Amino acid sequence: MEGAERTMIKQCQGCGAPMHSDTPGTPGYLPPHILAKDGPAICQRCYRIRHYGQDEQGPVAAEQASTAVLDAIPWAEGIIMVVDLMDFEGSLSWDLIRSSVGKPLIAAVNKRDLLPKQVSDLEAVQWVRQRFRDLGVPATTALVSAAAGHGVADLVNYCERLGHKRWLVAGASNTGKSTLVNALLGETDQIQNATVSRFPGTTQNTVSWQHKRIGECKDSPGLVPPGRLCDMLSQVDAAKLIPAKALKGKVYPFPKDSAMAVKGCAAVVAMEGSTDAVAVGFTASDVTWERANAAKLDAWLESSGSEALDFHSVAVNVGAGHELVIHGLGSVAIRRAAVKLRLHKPRNVKFTVRPHLIGGKAYR
Numbered sequence: 405m406e407g408a409e410r411t412m413i414k415q416c417q418g419c420g421a422p423m424h425s426d427t428p429g430t431p432g433y434l435p436p437h438i439l440a441k442d443g444p445a446i447c448q449r450c451y452r453i454r455h456y457g458q459d460e461q462g463p464v465a466a467e468q469a470s471t472a473v474l475d476a477i478p479w480a481e482g483i484i485m486v487v488d489l490m491d492f493e494g495s496l497s498w499d500l501i502r503s504s505v506g507k508p509l510i511a512a513v514n515k516r517d518l519l520p521k522q523v524s525d526l527e528a529v530q531w532v533r534q535r536f537r538d539l540g541v542p543a544t545t546a547l548v549s550a551a552a553g554h555g556v557a558d559l560v561n562y563c564e565r566l567g568h569k570r571w572l573v574a575g576a577s578n579t580g581k582s583t584l585v586n587a588l589l590g591e592t593d594q595i596q597n598a599t600v601s602r603f604p605g606t607t608q609n610t611v612s613w614q615h616k617r618i619g620e621c622k623d624s625p626g627l628v629p630p631g632r633l634c635d636m637l638s639q640v641d642a643a644k645l646i647p648a649k650a651l652k653g654k655v656y657p658f659p660k661d662s663a664m665a666v667k668g669c670a671a672v673v674a675m676e677g678s679t680d681a682v683a684v685g686f687t688a689s690d691v692t693w694e695r696a697n698a699a700k701l702d703a704w705l706e707s708s709g710s711e712a713l714d715f716h717s718v719a720v721n722v723g724a725g726h727e728l729v730i731h732g733l734g735s736v737a738i739r740r741a742a743v744k745l746r747l748h749k750p751r752n753v754k755f756t757v758r759p760h761l762i763g764g765k766a767y768r
């Protein structure tokens with residue numbers, strides 16, 4: 405009887421893990437007397453994340469997340485792909501984009517609240533649309549701040565107009581999928597909402613929610629796109645790199661031989677370029693770009709935390725008005741004159757050169 409009830413109920417409404425009373429300290433665990441109660445419930449891990457901000461159990465395995473998302477795609481009539489505006493290229497999941505072909509793909513470009521005020525919604529949307537065109541991503545853009553509720557009503561209206569009734573909310577880990585699901589549900593009468601945390605890998609499996617206007621929405625575990633620096637560190641070090649603060653720029657003159665670094669993570673050295681060149685180092689996390697001594701970069705880079713990263717360097721040309729983005733870390737925008745620079749980064753970390761997100765009005 406008890407076993408039958410268990411298989412009937414039970415999935416954690418916060419993270420999607422199957423509920424059990426077998427192994428304390430694993431996702432989905434609840435003591436038997438609580439698990440036996442009726443109604444939706446959240447597991448002990450979700451409870452600890454929500455009330456103490458702690459996740460001792462660590463992230464969902466990348467393969468498990470990927471399998472859960474790929475399994476849900478045939479079910480979905482439309483995909484809401486959540487992308488982190490602060491780590492745009494780094495948080496694009498190409499596996500998801502490829503697997504979504506043939507279905508409406510809405511890119512909910514999230515964390516708009518972290519952009520400086522000088523950038524208007526229109527500018528940001530135009531920039532995102534152009535990036536999707538350049539990258540060949542056939543997505544409709546919805547600029548949102550799931551945490552602040554910005555753009556969420558427009559997203560609901562758009563989904564409703566399309567008329568589909570099964571929506572999969574998917575994307576890279578920590579982009580704000582669960583926060584968006586909660587914002588979509590808004591003032592509905594759901595008893596438990598999706599668990600949100602600053603640690604990547606919170607959601608364990610797909611979880612269904614009923615939305616009055618757009619039908620069934622599924623939250624899903626975060627995919628891990630290759631090449632993000634934050635995914636190569638321990639959970640504690642990674643948390644320092646995860647975009648959670650207003651995007652901040654540090655402006656430095658960037659003539660030949662000058663250098664900037666984020667301690668333990670990456671550095672850039674100007675190899676060729678005019679004395680007029682200026683670099684703006686952007687991050688939206690607990691780390692910042694600092695001026696560095698080009699001759700002493702090794703010391704800067706080796707001060708990484710617990711993990712031993714394998715650094716290498718690569719030459720990169722960055723035009724004026726463009727920026728070098730280091731996936732899962734931040735960017736360096738070049739102003740006034742083009743620069744040929746040398747980028748020092750951990751070997752598997754990817755980078756992109758793109759037109760700048762923040763135009764001429766800020767950080768001139």
Ligand SMILES: Nc1nc2c(ncn2[C@@H]2O[C@H](COP(=O)(O)OP(=O)(O)OP(=O)(O)O)[C@@H](O)[C@H]2O)c(=O)[nH]1
Binds near residue numbers: 549550625
């Ligand atoms: N500033 C800001 N932070 C946000 C926004 N949306 C989500 N976050 C934060 O981003 C972090 C991750 O949010 P989640 O909703 O748990 O992200 P997720 O994509 O469900 O993450 P996983 O389940 O781990 O894949 C949390 O610290 C959120 O508070 C937003 O619109 N603005």
Ligand SMILES: [Mg+2]
Binds near residue numbers: 581600606625626
């Ligand atoms: Mg989640």
Ligand SMILES: [Zn+2]
Binds near residue numbers: 416431446447449599
């Ligand atoms: Zn849970």
